[in-house]
Structures are given as C-alpha cells and as structure tokens.
Amino acid sequence: MSILSNKYEAVIGLEVHAQLATKSKLFCGDSIAFGAEPNTHVSPITLGHPGTLPKTNKKAVEYAIMMGIACHCEIEKDNFFARKNYFYPDLPKGYQVSQHTTPICKGGHIAIKTDGVARSVQLNRIHLEEDAGKSIHDIDDDYTCVDYNRAGTPLIEIVTEPDLFSAEEAYQYLTEVRRLVRWIGVCDGNMEEGSLRCDANVSVRLKGETKLGTKVEVKNLNSIRNVKTAIEHEIDRMTHMLENGETIIQQTRSFDAGSNTTFAIRDKEEANDYRYFAEPDLPPFHLQQSFIDSIKQALPALPAALMGKYEHEFGLSEYDAAQLCQEKEIAEYYAAVTAHTNHYKAAANWINGPVKHYLNEHKIHISSFVLKPAQIADLLLLVEEGKVNFSVASVKLLHAMIAEHHKTALQLATALNLLQVSDANELETWVSTALERMPDKVKEYRKGKKGLIGLFVGEVKKLSKGKADPKVVTSLLEEKLNGAD
C-alpha cells in the first residue's frame, strides 16, 4: 500500500449537514426537540397542508451567519430561498426549500492540523435549508413509516471544495467543524442523533494529475470515526481498482459500520432534475451590514483566537492551550480562573489535570461542576504559596471541596489538617527521626550519593503525613547532612 500511496492521491470533499439549535423550525413555530413521540411536532405547515405558507425563522438565519463568520465566509446580503422539487414520502410539500443560487455564506475556510502540520481547508459555501422527515423502514413488516417531526428543522449545509487529501484530514476537519458548531452554539454536534451528518465525496487520481478522478459519494456516516474508516476503505478500494486497470463508476455508496466497508446503493445520480426556482411564498431578504456586524460582535472568541492568547499572553505551551480549547465551556472556565489569579500555567495544569480527571471520572460536564472558578483559584493559590502540596490538594482537598463546596479551600485544609508544616521545630524532629532510621543511607549520601536526598524527603513526608513542606524539608536535610557531624 505504501508504494501505491506514493503513486496515487485521494481528493475528498465533505458535505456536512448541521441541524441548527433553534427552538422552532425553519418556516414555522413547531418545536425541533429531538426524541419526541413521532408526529407530535407537526402543525399544518410542517405537514404541507393545502394553503399553508412558510415564514422564515430569523434565528436560523442568524445562526447560519454566525457559522459563516466563524468560517471566514463572505456573507451574502441579498438572499432568497429556492424550491428543490422531488417526490418522496418524507418530503411533505414535494419540494425542499433550500438556497440554491445564493448561499448565505460563500467561500471561507476552516483550519486543521494533521501530524503537527497546520493548513486551511477551503469551503465552497454554507447554505440554509429545511430538513426532511424521517422514513423508518424497520418497525413494520409491510410498511415504511414516516415521522414528520424532523421535517422543516433548520439545517446549514457546509460544503468544502475538493480540498481534503486523506482520511485523517477529513477526520480532523470534521472534529473541527463539530467543535466550531458547538463552540458558537449553533448545533449540538451530535452525530449519533443525526444533528450533524456527513456525506463524503471521494476520488483517487495519479499523483501529478490535475483532473479529478471519478468520484464516489459515501453516505450513512454516523460518527467521525466512521467517516475516517469509510474514506480509508474507499481510497483503498479505488486505488486497487485503478491499479488493476478497472474503471471507477460514479456511485452513491453506503457505509456498513459492521464490516467497515461500503456498498453501492445507486449508480450515478439518475439524472435527477430538481427544477429549482425561487420560492415564491417567501420574499427575498436583504441583510443589513449593521445586522451582520451585530452578530459578529456577539460571537464568542473563537478557539483559534483563544489558543493564540493563551500561548502568547499567558505563556502556555501549544499543547496546554489546545487542551483547554477543545471545548468552549472549559476554555471559559479557564478564563474565569485566570481572572482570579495570574498563575496561568498552574491554572492550566489544574484544569487539564485534576479538574478534567474528576469530571471525566464522574461523567459531569464542566457546566454542572459545583466548584466556581474562584474556588479553583483559591485552591491553586494554596499550593502555589506552599501551604498545601499539590498531590494532597489535587486529590484530598479537591474532593473535600466538592463535597462541601460552601467552605473555602483554606477552611477545609485546616479542618482536615492538610496544611503543610514549615515550622522549623516540628520539621526538625521529623528530619532527625528520618535520618536516624537510615544510618547506612546517610553514610552513602555523605560519600557522594547525593541522589539519596529524595529518599530522605520521602521519609519525612511519610512521617509528616504529607504536611511537611518539601522545600523546607530539603533545605533542612541538606543543612544537616552536609554540615559537620
């Protein structure tokens, strides 16, 4: 395969449908909540009853613009919807209202990083459209059942140029799209529930060739992992076909997550003529620059900007900054902690370490974490000031604070007797006891085995039940060991 991968290259384009997290549908007031009883969020408008008319949900337009701004797209000011005409039982009106000629967001790009190398994936467009209902083929032996709850849900379709060149890039791109939609709050990004859906267009060509190879569209990809696996499989399949002199035919294929393979569901789009024309039931809508600007202003700081700030202003490593910016709520929590302390690096360590560990272990989202950022700041300050040592603070004290979150870190540390002792008299006793217990080691140390200092420190820690300030202990030990005896 490695020889073949030097000879051929894959070109991939992704079409991502994201259900917008609005309260109501794109063209009527029905709820879009997931998981309701079938056909309960269906007004006459959703069902396409005779005489009904659409009315555009402004929030959906706003969300599409937010995503466009986040992806550096050009926002189209003069917009209209078009009808895409086709018959299918889950399409109540016999046409889908979509933006055919004028996508609300044109161009744009999304930055990804693969194997440490950063690049921008070019977008073709982001446009608004309504979702169809859901056909359910497997709950009745004789009939297909249709649930129209989803019909009319607002979607944005984010379409890349054929600008991805490996399954890993596709994986990174999708991960980034998911983070972005969640970050700005326009979509919950849940692929399992279908709020984020992806179709992959894959083609393979000889390296150096400028013309695109015949493409295959892969559908039914309900996780980011599956998208990667399906693309890997397709690249492999097509490469071998080309190598064997076979001709690739334009197809739509479906991914089978059981076997990690794809199978053809139809050959080359059966020349579907959708007969697009401007939706006459909705007047064209013009966006004022001031409206676009206000959306831009209300947009939260994006991950890339925050990472830059954390790296360059706070001096964090790229890795730490990236870890903090995986999720907006984490990044915001971090920002809130740093409002109380300028121990930036320590704050990052606390959040990326013990806090995340606790949250993961207990399957709690940061938004429901009982400790306020100020409390974490207090906690880390105790460590930074040498009052409690980190390992004690990150386990015992953290848990104590979670259990009794109305008490301060200092109160609890005192109550639990966790404060480090730096009082020389008390320390002196422990130091002497430790050295007395290990006369042989003391001799070895004095002969030059200076690494043994750690052993002595450890012993003092044990004796003090962790309360001895290791810095002070070390200097006391050194003083004793190096001094005349």
Place this chain on the structure above:
Amino acid sequence: MFSFSTIKDYHIALSNGHTNCVTAVSFYIKQIEVNSHLNAFLEVYKEEALERAAFLDLFYQKNNALSGKLHGVVVALKDVICYKGHKVSASSRILENYTSIYNATVVDRLLQEGAIIIGRNNCDEFAMGSSNENSAFGSVLNAADNARVPGGSSGGSAVSVQADLCMLSLGSDTGGSVRQPADFCGIIGMKPGYGKISRYGLIAYASSFDQIGIFAKAIEDVAVTLQVIAGEDEFDSTVSTIPLPDYPDALNSNGKKYRIAYFRQALDHPGLDGEIATVIKEYIELLREQGHVVEPVEFDLLDYVVPAYYILTTAEASSNLSRFDGIKYGYAAKDDFDDLTDFYKQSRSAGFGAEVKRRIMLGTFVLSAGYYDAYFTKAQKVRRILFDKTQEIFKSYNAIISPTVPSPAFRIGEKSSDPIEMFLADIFTVFANLTGIPAISVPLFKHSNGMPFGLQAMTAFEDEATLLALSKELIAINNHL
C-alpha cells in the same frame, strides 16, 4: 320578503328591527335550494349558518350593537379557502374528502367581524380554468343564461352573488379568476394588489400570482370587506406591511378628475368582440365629457402576456401541486400498485382532472433542464419588463382601463376543446397578476346577445383606494346614461 342592497342598508334594517340575521340566512338558503341547478355551491352549511345567525341576533338584542363590520353578512367561499372543520376540495377528486384542519386568515377575519359563512362554492379544479367547466363536480351555469358559462375559475362564487344566493363571496384571482366571471355575470369582481390580502389558507395555484378577490354588487360592500380581510399577517410573509387606508372613506372622493390610460393595442386587438370594442370606445368618450383625461398608450407586449403568464403560473403550479401525493391526506391509490412511483402515478392520475394534469405537465416541462432558459427565464424577463412598463405608466396616469374579457360569456362546451383559445380569453386580465397591481371589473354594459359585460380598471401597486373611488365614479357615470 327579504331583500339586500348594501351592507350599510342591511345593518340599518337590522337596527330598525325590520329584519334579522336568521331571516337573511333563511332567505339565502331558500334561494340556494331554488337555484340548485346553477351548481354554484358544493356544500351549504345550513344548520350552522342558521345557528350563527341566531347567535348574532341574540348578540344584537343583548348589546344593542353590531358584533362587527360584517355583522350578519352572508358570505360564500370559493372551494379553495380553508375553513377549519369543513371540507375544502379545490373542486378536485384528489381532495374530495379532505377536511381543513385550520382557518385561512381571511376566514378568521370574516368571522371576527361577524360574517356568516353559508357554504363553499364550486370552481374550476385548483382554480385552473376560465369557464368553470373544469370542476370535478360539474359545471356552474350562468344565471343570466343557463346555456352559458359563468366564467372561471371562481364561477360558483360569481353566480352566488349574481343570483342572490349570498350577499358577497370570496374568490381567488391568479389570472382573472375573479374579474372574468364578474364580467360574465354582471357583478363587481375585485382583485387587490398582490400581497394585499393574506394567502394563508388559500390553496395555491401559482403563489406569486394568487390573490383572494371579492365579489359583490355594491362597490361600498367591496370596500368594507377589503378593509376587514386585507392587511399584514404573521402567517404570510408576502403580505404588504403598509398600514391600510380607510377604504370606505376613499369612496367619498367625489368630483375628482382622473388621468386614465388605455392600451391602444387592446382596443384594436383582432380577438376583441367588435361590439365590446365599440361600446368601450363610446364609454371613453363619455369619460372625457365628464372631464377625465383618457389617453391611449402604446403597449406592444400584449401578445406576450398570455404565454408569459401560462409559463410562469404552470411552473409554480407544478411545484405547488406536488404535495398532493396521496401520502398524508387526500385521494390515495388502493393496494394494487407495484411500488412507490406507481403509487404516485395512480394516485395523481386518478385524483387530478385533465386541465390540472395539462398544467402540471406544462409547468414541469418549462422548468426542465434544457428548456428552463428558453421558457421560464424568458417569461420572467417578460414579467420584469411588464412591471417596469407599468411603473412608467403610473407616473403619468391614475389608472389603466381595458375590456375585462375579449368576449361576453360563451356557451358551455364552446371552447372546452381548445385550450389555447380558452387561454386567450385571459389576455386582458393576466396583466394585473403578472405585475401585481390591483384590478377590478365593474359591470357597466349589456351585449346585444343579452349578456352583461364589464370594464376593467387597474391602478398602481398599493393603490386600492384609488381603484375603489374610480370604480364608484365609473358606475356613477354609467348610471347617468
């Protein structure tokens, strides 16, 4: 014996105790029964209308006041307007047993002002036709001559007013479907400008052309009804948000002299009945004598209006009628179909009538890849040019007048074999729908064959007030004859 002239007089009679709503409804129910051969109604809400009338009478007794601007006004609805809990079939087999689950905005507004809805009117299937011969439930007969058509597509609604089967009725006008039957039946038919009345609850034929219209015998009644049903609606975003003027008050502009244009090519059109041409030319002279300025303007696009209209409306119709697929409601093929496609074919083939199928196919064709630019795009260009032309004319004139229809009501069956000739009957009316301007047909004349015919007037977009005032003047001048 109950008699009706205007809403205003009726309301005076109600307050004088000379009549009541139950008497009115009983009268119309009797009239409908006596005239059932006209086939103007598909359904009469007899009990319901009587109950509502009794309720309104009681309301008046208790409050010594009318419940609204249309208190006790007996109204009929074209069978394309949705009335919750009532059947609405668009005179089509495909919706024969369909019951609406919500009210059209106009229905809500009528009821709010105290109107009594007495029934639903027969019409051409999905409002497609100019003679009412395309109804799945039989032709409607013209009350002036039962061998002639009442016009279409709102034939039943026109005849209901013509034959005193109700006080006023609502139709829909996509290319003349209110004005043309009004012309054929000798009554007033008004189509306000596009977006003046909410289309929510109006079964769509061609969305960018459709407009609900009003049939009445008195222009005052048209003004009152328009005031009630027009205006902004949260369920229809194509409705104008400009606040409504006081339409009844607009009728008081006595003595105003108008600048009126007519299309020279229209009055010289070879398809125009000679007698109609002559009568209208004489009437133009009369208008001039009354001090109005009436001038010809050149309009060399006349021959393009009908083709452009049929391309654009059928394109929209082909899409609008896709929802009638037998899946969610309406007629569905029984179990003997092979697959989904066969189910669609069987349901739609049996559900739709010939004219509707013709227009769906025509509309699908003009939107098809390869033909799109030659037909659809070109027709859109024509529409744009017409719009600009109209703007230009209204810079210099208050109104445009023309014959409403090139000929008086024809005989049933006379044109039904020739769709093109039928389409050409719309030559003077489609202009107002292509450009979206308000238009009216006022009953002024009688043909030597005994049939009435009217004059069409059109005003600038958003200027229904002038249209109503001018109509009053046109009728007044005629009465002076």
